[in-house]
Amino acid sequence: MAFTAAEIDALRLSFGVAARSVLFSLPFATWIAWLLVRGRFRGRFALDAFVHLPLVLPPVVIGYLLLVLFGRRGPIGSWLYGSFGIQLAFTTAGAALATAVVSFPLMVRAIRLSLEAVDRGLEDAARTLGAGPMDRFLSITLPLMLPGILAGAVTAFAASLGEFGAVITFVSNIPGETRTLPLALYTAIQSPGGDAAAARIAALSLALGFTGLAVSEWLARRMRRALGQA
């Protein structure tokens, strides 16, 4: 089974988009998870609902909203372009933004669960040993959350690889620019005689999925062992 240059391109692009999406949303998702678990402020429930919105909205709606906000004439898009020359609509960076928004709730949920599982007593112990707030977070809380952060990153990465609706709506289906694997698969299905290509891309997606799951399971086990939870 030989892959065409266009398919390799789509694969490489998908990885690039998913990696950027995960890397940019990780710190933000960790912060939001912290606010949702530890924060004591009015509007926490509203924030919770807002963060989960992409989970219940059709991805096409998200893509549309992104287009309205981040398009060249949108309120944020025009400012980004005018101030920094950054264009998101119809670009690879925009594809990463779209997949980040869609996968964000998945990431927050996983990180939040791991933060809730952190024993506050350990942080108290660190306090009595002279560790201030940031010190405690970096030396105790964050390392103990790592399995959850990893799980969140893997889930979000997989979701980003597979995101279709939001991507095609916001950044269209441009070969080499925004045509990720699912978009390539869709294009193959739509083209006459594209059955073989579609099968190859589907098989590739399956293999990627399995590999991702296996790697994340292996990493999670290693971490649990290091924490003495296994």
Add this chain to the structure above:
Amino acid sequence: MIHVDVAMRRGDFSLDARFETPEAGVVALFGRSGCGKTTLVNLISGLLRPERGRIDIGGETLLDTASGRSLAPERRRVGYVFQDARLFPHLTVAENLAFGLRRVRGRPHIIEYDDVVALLALAPLVDRRPHSLSGGERQRVGLGRALLAQPRLLLLDEPLASLDVARREEVLPYLEALRLRLALPMIYVSHAFDEVLRLATHLVVLEAGRVVAQGSLTDVSLDPALTAIVGPAAAGAVLDAQVLEGDAATGLTRVRVGRSGELRLRAPNLPSGSQVRVQVLARDVILSDRAPVGLSVRNALRGHIVSIDPHGDEACRTLIDLDGARIVAHVTRDAVSALQLRPGGEVWTLMKAVSLRSHAFPHA
């Protein structure tokens, strides 16, 4: 001095505790489960904040709600050994030990890493992870970790409570060694009086969130408030005694109590001149109105009755002064009237050598 005066309310429970102890020595915070002991040490460590209160240690004010001063726990330099150890699971034993030490910054050290490892026999454990340690080993690591943060006061919240009896012996001797080795004030929370006997120099008795007795262990051991908690069967005077002479042939050791009293104990191998702590259970003391003859009892000391208080339905607490050493005897009302016991009167106290409990208690 350590001065604590704090009040807080949480639901149905209210704590209003005030005590003062010298810095030297081990203060036992003693009371039943749920009397507020852990809340009190959490207030001292700063992990909890009281509604009202003031805490001073060695002249520095850690907390004063009147002036709004409250030092954060990480700046109090108060070490804490938790009941459940709370070792960091993602760090090795060595990294756990060094956690506080690395954050000391500039302050003078009271103890170094190698000393702690040697003192607590941690060398075989340093490369291991907390989850592979036994309960006793965990507590020793927790103790070492707290010491290495170079605290000015060490809080120990029932460090032995989650261990079975055999495992306690993996920790208790180290605590005893620590008391002698370091001039570090310690507050030791316990609801087990035998631990208190082995470690404490001072005692603060807590009941339903209030301090009901405080002072040296010898003084508080005579306090009825303590009897109410440990029960009449375990109540009794704790005496500090000095070994005069041991007799290998009889297995008995003569010790000096008070100014002139002498007791014989079944405690072999105690060197002459060493300090020993003796517990005289109140129900094991027999009173006589004349010098005994022809009895198997090895100890008969003449003393004066200080007070006689009814205690329970039939028994009376009789406080007796044996020339500077005070003991309590529980006797029936019937015996009080038959022997015509009265405060100020003379009485002979009989104590079987086999019923006296003792253990070495060197002074720091």
